[in-house]
Amino acid sequence: MILAIETSCDETAAALLDGSGRLCANVVSSQAELHARFGGVVPEVASRRHLELIVPVLRAALEEAQTTLDEVDLVAVTQGPGLIGALLVGIAAAKAIAWSRRLPLVPVDHLLGHVAALYLDPPALEPPFLCLLASGGHTLLLEVREHASLRLLGTTLDDAAGEAFDKGARLLGLGYPGGAAIDRRAREGDASAYAFPVARVGGFDFSFSGLKTALLYEVRGLSPGELASRRADLAASYQHAIVRALVEQTLRAAKEIGAGQIAVAGGVGANSELRSVLEGAALVPLELCTDNAAMIASAARFLEPLQPSGYLGLDAYASRQLA
Amino acid sequence: MLTLALDTATPRASCALVRDGELLGERESRAVAVLVAAEELLAENGLVPGDLDRIVCGTGPGSFTGIRIGLATARTLALALDLSLAGVSTLAALAAGAPGALPVIDGSRKEVFTLAEGDPVVMRPEELVLEPGMLCVGDGAVRYRALLERAGAEVPSDASELHVVRARFHVALAAGFGPAERVEPLYLRVPDAEKALGS
Ligand SMILES: [Zn+2]
Numbered sequence: 188m189i190l191a192i193e194t195s196c197d198e199t200a201a202a203l204l205d206g207s208g209r210l211c212a213n214v215v216s217s218q219a220e221l222h223a224r225f226g227g228v229v230p231e232v233a234s235r236r237h238l239e240l241i242v243p244v245l246r247a248a249l250e251e252a253q254t255t256l257d258e259v260d261l262v263a264v265t266q267g268p269g270l271i272g273a274l275l276v277g278i279a280a281a282k283a284i285a286w287s288r289r290l291p292l293v294p295v296d297h298l299l300g301h302v303a304a305l306y307l308d309p310p311a312l313e314p315p316f317l318c319l320l321a322s323g324g325h326t327l328l329l330e331v332r333e334h335a336s337l338r339l340l341g342t343t344l345d346d347a348a349g350e351a352f353d354k355g356a357r358l359l360g361l362g363y364p365g366g367a368a369i370d371r372r373a374r375e376g377d378a379s380a381y382a383f384p385v386a387r388v389g390g391f392d393f394s395f396s397g398l399k400t401a402l403l404y405e406v407r408g409l410s411p412g413e414l415a416s417r418r419a420d421l422a423a424s425y426q427h428a429i430v431r432a433l434v435e436q437t438l439r440a441a442k443e444i445g446a447g448q449i450a451v452a453g454g455v456g457a458n459s460e461l462r463s464v465l466e467g468a469a470l471v472p473l474e475l476c477t478d479n480a481a482m483i484a485s486a487a488r489f490l491e492p493l494q495p496s497g498y499l500g501l502d503a504y505a506s507r508q509l510a
Numbered sequence: 511m512l513t514l515a516l517d518t519a520t521p522r523a524s525c526a527l528v529r530d531g532e533l534l535g536e537r538e539s540r541a542v543a544v545l546v547a548a549e550e551l552l553a554e555n556g557l558v559p560g561d562l563d564r565i566v567c568g569t570g571p572g573s574f575t576g577i578r579i580g581l582a583t584a585r586t587l588a589l590a591l592d593l594s595l596a597g598v599s600t601l602a603a604l605a606a607g608a609p610g611a612l613p614v615i616d617g618s619r620k621e622v623f624t625l626a627e628g629d630p631v632v633m634r635p636e637e638l639v640l641e642p643g644m645l646c647v648g649d650g651a652v653r654y655r656a657l658l659e660r661a662g663a664e665v666p667s668d669a670s671e672l673h674v675v676r677a678r679f680h681v682a683l684a685a686g687f688g689p690a691e692r693v694e695p696l697y698l699r700v701p702d703a704e705k706a707l708g709s
Contacts, residue, residue, distance in 0.1 A: 224707065231574065231701035238578045242585050242690050256590055272575045275542065279582035286545050287559040287590040500543040 190248070190259045190284065191484035192241075194277030195269025195297045196324070197221075197228045199240035201248035202480035203259070208488070210307060211252035213474075213481040216240045223363045227353065234272035241280045248480075256288060263487035265480075266294035267504030268324070274503035282498060291492035294501055295483045296508060301452040302331060303486035304471040304479075310450075312469045317446035319437045319465075321455035322477075323349030323364075325507070326433070328391045328440045331450075334489035339509045340440050341391025348429055348455045351395035355425045358399075358406050359418055369422045370458055376423030378460075381405060383428035391440045398428050430460045437465070452476070512561055514551075514587075515677040515684070516544050517568025518580035519600040520615060520649055524568075526677035527551040533678050541576040544583060562591060566684040568675065569597040570696040571623035571630055572615055577695045588690035596684040597693035601630050604648050606679040608672040614638070614650035614658075622650035623698055632698040638663075647672045 188211070193200040197218040203211040218236050222228050249255060264281035267274055278294075285292040301320050305312040314334055320327045326343040346354065349366055356365025361372060383401050386394035402425050406414060414421075433455070441449050450469040455461065457476040475481055493501075516525045518541035525547040526536040534555050537547035552558060567584035570577035581597075588595040601623060604613035614635075615623040622635050635654040640646070642662040651658060652673055655665045666672050700708075 225703050229701060229703040232703060234574070234578060235695075235697070235701070238582055238695065241582055242589055245586070245589060272578065275575060276578050276582045278542075279579045280586040282545050283583045283586035284590045286549065287587050289558070495549060499546040499549055502542045 188254065188258045189261045189263055189484045189487050190256070191263040191295070191480040191487060192277040192281045193265045193297070193300070193478055193480040193483045194237045194241070194273050195265045195267070196273060196478055197233045198478040199237050199244050200478060200480035201244045202484045203248055203252040203254065204481065204484035208308060210481050211254065212248040213479060214244050214248045214251060215479050216244050219364055226357060226363050228270070230270045230272055233270060234276060237273050237276040241276055245280070256284065259288070260290060261293065261487060261492055262290050263293040263295050263483050265297045265300060265483055266501065267297065268507050269297055269503070269505065271503050271505050278501055278503055282501060286495055286499060291494055292498040293487040293490045293492045294498070295486045295490065298325060298327065298507065298509060299335060299337060299486045300482040302329065302337060303334070303489070304452055304475045304482035305450050305469055306334065306485050307475065307481060309472060310469045312448070312450055315446070316448035316450045316469065317437070317441045317444065318450045318452055319433060320453045321348040321433060321451070322453035323347060323353065325453065326393050327509075328437060330444055330446070335486065337509055340444070341393065341436060343393040343395065344388060345394055345396040346399065348393070348395065348433060349453075351399055351429055352455070354399050355402055358402055359421055360414070361422065366455060366458060369426050370460070372419050373423040373426045373460065376419030376421070378423040378427035380417075380420035381424035383424055385428050385432045385435070391436050393432055393436060395429065395432070398425070426458070426460055430458065430464060433461060434464050454478070511563050512557070513564045513566060513681050513684070514548060514562050515566035515680040516548065516580055516584060517600055517603060517675050517677050517680060518544050518576045519568050519570040519572025520576065520675050521573070522674050523576065523580070524675055524677040525551060526681060527555065528678060528681040536676060536678055538674070541573070541579045544580065559591060562593060564687055565593055565595045566680045567595060567597055567693060568600040568603060568677070568680055569693060570600050571617065571632065571698045572600050574697060577697065581693065581695055585690040585693065594687035595690050595693050596687045598680040598683045599630055599696055600675055601625050602683055603677070603679040604675050606683055607676050608645065608647040611645040611647045611672065614646050614648040614654070616648070616650040616653050617699075622654065624650070630696060630698060649673060
């Protein structure tokens with residue numbers, strides 16, 4: 188059984204995955220409400236909360252799986268990228284469990300984790316495939332040839348897709364986190380009401396800053412009353428532009444590398460318009476799109492475990508390691 | 511009774527192994543490597559983590575990230591080995607290593623953590639209430655040596671052992687062992703974002 192811990196941003200999470208790949212527990216304690224009043228994740232606030240939650244979340248995961256640490260034979264933890272102070276809480280906890288119980292430990296890259304959510308059943312996807320990984324921190328096109336080997340084809344030149352949703356939601360007064368709020372409001376609106384620009388950049392990269400500026404100008408030109416009546420149309424049109432950018436580049440990349448299968452992972456993968464437009468794509472179940480430890484446990488199955496001499500001094504890393 | 515103590519609140523983290531009041535060993539490391547030190551201490555004594563009876567952890571004040579590494583490690587060790595845990599203030603441990611001295615820990619942002627009438631506080635070094643000849647110890651005392659000495663205080667040489675937090679003192683001071691979650695961090699400062707929101 189694998190025990191996995193994830194604390195890279197604002198979710199404190201622990202999961203247990205058994206030898207046959209069955210998810211026995213998946214506990215995610217979200218801090219979204221805590222950060223809502225700041226309009227975004229505050230690293231020091233997040234790190235403090237992780238420390239408060241880490242032991243209760245571990246206890247809850249063991250309880251949910253109706254098991255004990257005696258049944259665990261491998262510990263996995265997110266090493267990065269993410270908020271250093273937040274990551275270090277999870278890493279310290281993972282090391283303490285592994286070391287005290289003489290277990291090997293696997294450090295997992297958070298982005299590989301998002302991709303590895305696709306290896307869980309469902310959808311139990313097998314490489315090779317092209318993966319669009321879109322979240323609050325990242326927007327990546329990845330060629331996945333083997334379970335743990337990712338090749339970067341494209342990334343965002345400015346904001347991540349999830350960040351574009353958050354910033355758009357703030358401009359529209361829809362609150363935080365923005366992705367779910369815009370998605371909900373967009374269902375009542377007309378996506379063709381506004382023709383927001385979709386940036387076309389070189390290669391398979393993305394750019395969302397121009398779109399955000401376009402929304403800003405539209406909102407500025409409206410009185411509060413007009414904004415209230417146009418909010419759903421603005422949300423729908425804005426979301427449509429983001430989704431179109433994501434889909435166009437993904438399809439272009441798929442054609443270029445001759446990918447037979449497209450997959451979507453990451454928090455933005457929960458967006459209903461994206462899920463419906465990318466027909467035939469492998470999708471991560473909704474509850475595993477946003478950060479969780481089940482995906483970290485899933486990735487750990489395809490990585491080399493470290494012995495204590497290799498992990499006791501383990502440090503976190505903040506930025507993306509994929510070239 | 512075998513006790514493992516650790517304090518990672520300052521850049522020179524400390525880990526000590528104590529059996530029935532006898533110090534079996536003590537190690538200094540970076541905060542993220544505190545378990546490397548713990549492993550060495552146990553191995554040198556032919557022991558394994560499963561032999562431990564109790565955990566003691568420094569609760570700060572000091573580096574926020576350092577405090578959390580220590581507490582996350584100690585709380586999870588207590589959970590994984592089913593042991594009780596006690597917290598000891600890093601200021602109290604520093605003071606225990608230099609009886610009669612005022613502990614002064616560098617709080618960054620031009621502030622220090624110290625004791626005022628026995629209570630942990632955060633203040634600017636200029637605000638310290640110092641008496642002539644008063645001994646000040648800790649990395650904050652070293653950092654603000656010139657200022658403290660001008661005010662009449664004495665600060666041991668930079669290399670003095672008195673400036674370093676040593677985990678053996680945590681064991682001596684530890685009391686009230688209990689469940690892991692009961693030991694709380696001592697930050698002494700709210701996050702900047704909270705402050706900005708509150709003002
Ligand atoms: Zn993520």
